[in-house]
Amino acid sequence: MNKESLVQFIQQVLPMSQAKAGQVVEKFKPMQFERNGYVLEAGKVCNASHFIEKGIIRSYTYDVDGNEVTTAFYPENTFTNDLLSFFKRSPAKEYLQAVTGCETWYITYEDMQASFHAISEFREFGRLNIVNQYSTLKERMLSMLQETAEQRYSNLINSSPGIFQNVPLKYIASFLGITDTSLSRIRKEFARKAASC
Amino acid sequence: MNKESLVQFIQQVLPMSQAKAGQVVEKFKPMQFERNGYVLEAGKVCNASHFIEKGIIRSYTYDVDGNEVTTAFYPENTFTNDLLSFFKRSPAKEYLQAVTGCETWYITYEDMQASFHAISEFREFGRLNIVNQYSTLKERMLSMLQETAEQRYSNLINSSPGIFQNVPLKYIASFLGITDTSLSRIRKEFARKAASC
DNA sequence: GCCTGGGCTTGGCAAATGGCAAGAAATCAG
C-alpha cells in the first residue's frame, strides 16, 4: 500500500509540484478498521483526519428520541473527520464508523498544524478541502429543501451506487431524512417505474 | 462608524493581541446597501467577504421549477459571502441580497490572501470562521433530517426573533423547506397552542 | 380618496410520509 491515491487526491484539489505533494503526504500514516469499528466516538476530541484509501465510513448521531441518524457517507478517496471537533479541539457530537473494512491514511492535529505552518500549499489545500466539504453539505441541504424523498433517493443511487452494495438500507433511510418504511415503499415504486420504461 | 464590533467578533472566534487584531482589520473597508440591494449576484465571482455591522442579508437561489429558495439568513455580526465562489474563484450559484438596509465591512479576495500570508492569526481565524459556518450548516441539516416543520419554525423564532420582524414570511417559508401556505397554517396552530398555555 | 399589486391567510382536496404491527427474508451464533 502506497500513498499514490492520496497524492492524486491532493493534486486534484490543488495542483502543486510533485516535490511539494511528497512533502505534504510525508506525515500521513496508515491505519485499518474492521467492519463496524469506530474511527471516532462522540464525546472524544477528534485528533486525526483520515483519507480513505479503501472502504466506506459513515457519520451518525442520535436524535432526541434516541434514534440513530446517519449524517454522511464517506466513500473511498475522501477525507473524513469531525471538522468542528478537529479544528476547535472540542468533544465530537458524532460517531465515525467503518461500514465496511477500511484502510486509511491519517494525520494528527499536531502534525497538520505543523505542516500548515511549514507548507503554504498544504494550508491552501486544507482550506479548499474544507470549502469543498461545505459545498457538498450545501448541495445536500438544497436537495433537502427542494426535492422529494424519491428524487433524493434517485440522486443517491445514481451518484453513489457503491453505497447501496455495502450499506444497510436503514442507514440510507435516515440519511435521506425518511423512515425505513418509506424508503422501502419508494424503492418498490422506483423499481416499478424503471421496469415500465 | 468604527470597526469595534468587527474586532470583537474576531476576538471571540480566535483571541489574539489587540495589536494583531488591529492589523487584521486594517484592510476592511465600509460599504452600504439599500433594502433589496445585491451584495452578490449569481454568475459573478464573489470577490469580497462582508462582515455585517448592521442589517440582515439573505442568500437565495432558484429551484428547477424557477421558484426562489432562501438558503440562509445572515444577521448582524456575521460574515457573509459565497464560500465556494470566493475561495475557488468560480461563478456564484446564489444571490446575496440585503433584506434591510445594511452596513458592512468588507475585504477583497486579494487583500485576504495577502493578509492570510502575512498574519498567521488571521489564517487561523479564517479557518475557524469557515469551520463555524460548516457547523451551522450541519446543525441546520440535522434539523431538516429529524425535526418537523413546526419544530424548525419554533427553533427559528426562539433563536432569531429579529428575523421575523424584518423578513417577509415567504422567505422564511422556503428557508424552512415548506410553502408559504404551510407556514401560514403552522403559525396559526402555533399561536393557538401558545394561547392555550 | 381610490386603485392596484403584493403578501398573507384560508378552504378543499390530493399526495407524501409516518407510526404501528405483522410477516418475510437475510444474517449470525452456536
Next chain:
DNA sequence: CTGATTTCTTGCCATTTGCCAAGCCCAGGC
C-alpha cells in the same frame, strides 16, 4: 443445521404538507 436476531417489506390508517384558487389586508402610486 437450527434457532435467534436483525433487516426489510407490507398493510392500515392518521398526519403533514402541497397545490390551487379565492379572498383579505395593507402599502404605495395616482
